[in-house]
Amino acid sequence: MNATTLHPFEDSQPTVLLIDDSVDVHRLLKARLRYEDLKLAGASNGKEGLEQARTASPAIVLLDLDMPDMDGFEVLRRLKDDPATLDIPVIVLSGLQSAQDKVTAFDLGAVDYITKPFNLTELRVRVRSALRLHRLVQMLAQRAQIDGLTGLWNRAHFNKRWTDEVSACTRHHRPLSLALIDLDHFKTINDTYGHPAGDAVLQGLSRVLQRECRQEDVGCRYGGEEFTLIMPDTTPTDAAGVCERILAALASISWPRHPERAVTASIGLAGPDVTADLSADQWLDEADRALYAAKQSGRNRVVTRLIGQVTPMAKAG
Amino acid sequence: MPRGENQPKAGPITSEYASDPDMSELVDLFVTELPARLAAIRSAHDAGNGGAFARLVHQLKSAGSGYGFPGIAERAAAVEDGLRSGGLASVQRQVSELLELCARASTGR
Incomplete structure (x- = not known):
């Protein structure tokens, strides 16, 4: 599954x-x-x-x-x-x-x-x-936990699942990474090409997540154009590799409604190299900060925030 | 309790499920294990251990019904009724009838 x-x-x-x-x-x-x-x-x-x-x-x-x-x-x-x-x-x-x-x-x-x-x-x-x-x-x-447009898990499922995963990670001293994925300039796609085009982009990203993720990863639509990806048993370094694949796959899509306009995303990734005593909310905040850094530093990139320090393993798209 | 009261005084009784292929093996097991159950019931009764006695009889009632021996279930229920109304000392006759009937249980083969 x-x-x-x-x-x-x-x-x-x-x-x-x-x-x-x-x-x-x-x-x-x-x-x-x-x-x-x-x-x-x-x-x-x-x-x-x-x-x-x-x-x-x-x-x-x-x-x-x-x-x-x-x-x-x-x-x-x-x-x-x-x-x-x-x-x-x-x-x-x-x-x-x-x-x-x-x-x-x-x-x-x-x-x-x-x-x-x-x-x-x-x-x-x-x-x-x-x-x-x-x-x-x-x-x-x-x-009740499925997002109707994309077929991914919705925010309600994410909230519960994320809390469970952080708890399991802490208890069993296992690595865990969380990615926040946000489509770049999504509003302009809606404004320029219409909402059906925007919906197609959201569905396109969800297909990329389904294709590029491993069996145990949990992808969710967090809200609007923002997605989350929970990667159990995955160090931030390995998770960064998954995120790079997602960005590359997304950038390679030719969109029928706007073939002249590529779509990119920014990803904030958070995870500790060793088990940290961090609540699910604090961890989410760390990923959000990393996402903000990715946006600020030019978009279409992954910024990894190791718990306790910021290491912008950024790669320009 | 006098020994020998549970010797068969009539023909064998067989399970309602004796010809049920899903059940025949279990019925055989029940019949095979029945003497040990009866010995335990008799022992608890003779020792005046009301708690163990009640539990064993209760389990036999449930088992009798489950393995297709409703008569055994009925006799065990009679012992339980007697136990509730008159205590351990009052159920000698019902116990004898239960043991006697159980001694007639057969696999039918």
Whole structure:
């Protein structure tokens, strides 16, 4: 999957996590869900289930209520209290049949409640139904993060993704680079050739990003004629190479609406050689300063700002 | 609990899923493991360990239904009901009936 572009719904074989202390239930579900297009993960107690819910990103959780140590209500409460697992639909499987137990489970956020002993065919169709709903919700959530004109991720996605990437980079001491890309004199293209021509340029740059970026890079339309490119596991030196390729590819495009007018961009790049204790916002500010420097020093170039110092690895286009 | 109460007094009972190719292997496993389950239930009962006893019976109820032995599930449910209303000492008869029925469980092959 190229993280830069909108991709088909990727969760084609979702994971269903079963949290139940009964080995029989695990065996039975494994047999009964064998031919479903899903992966079945299992946990035999609440603590293990919570860990797996965080790490395995299940599409749904099947949760027993009557478990020793931590009961299912507590597991459900913790799943819904944790932002990482809050949105995972939970189907309760329980021998507790009182109305109050059901009310409590739904109040805590369960989407369905199946009483034991359960009919396995009924369970199978309820799982299918929950998975369908999960896919629809994910598709809607994904579409809400896509820029309609370019098909790139939008600013809302960038904000979340960037924060996550900075956090992961700090935690795992991995390199990370961020590029802010701004089309040069874009307003004059709109003013001279009209907005359809401007839109074509925005789409053209997005195609360049899709073509020139690596699989793990995340390209976003930040707003207007400004784009961002998150490059995980990439030092500023390597990221500068990617940015140079982008500028070269953009400059080589012949634009049908204005073949006489080339289009260029300026890029501000920020990243540390070693892990720096920098917030996502501070890092973004550094990239913005580098972009400003690129504009001030003549446009159509990459300026790299190493955290803590300014090294204008500028290259005139 | 007197030994030998769970000796079969009637013909074998087989799973509703005995001919289901997806389930037959699991049913065989359930039947094979059943004596160990019964021994554990009997042991918990004899030791007066109400918590372990209740859990084992509860699991057997769920398993009985899941593996296609609704009669076992019903008998286990009767033990649970008795346990709730009268405690461990009051369920001797229900336990005997449960163990007796379980002893008749067969793979059918």
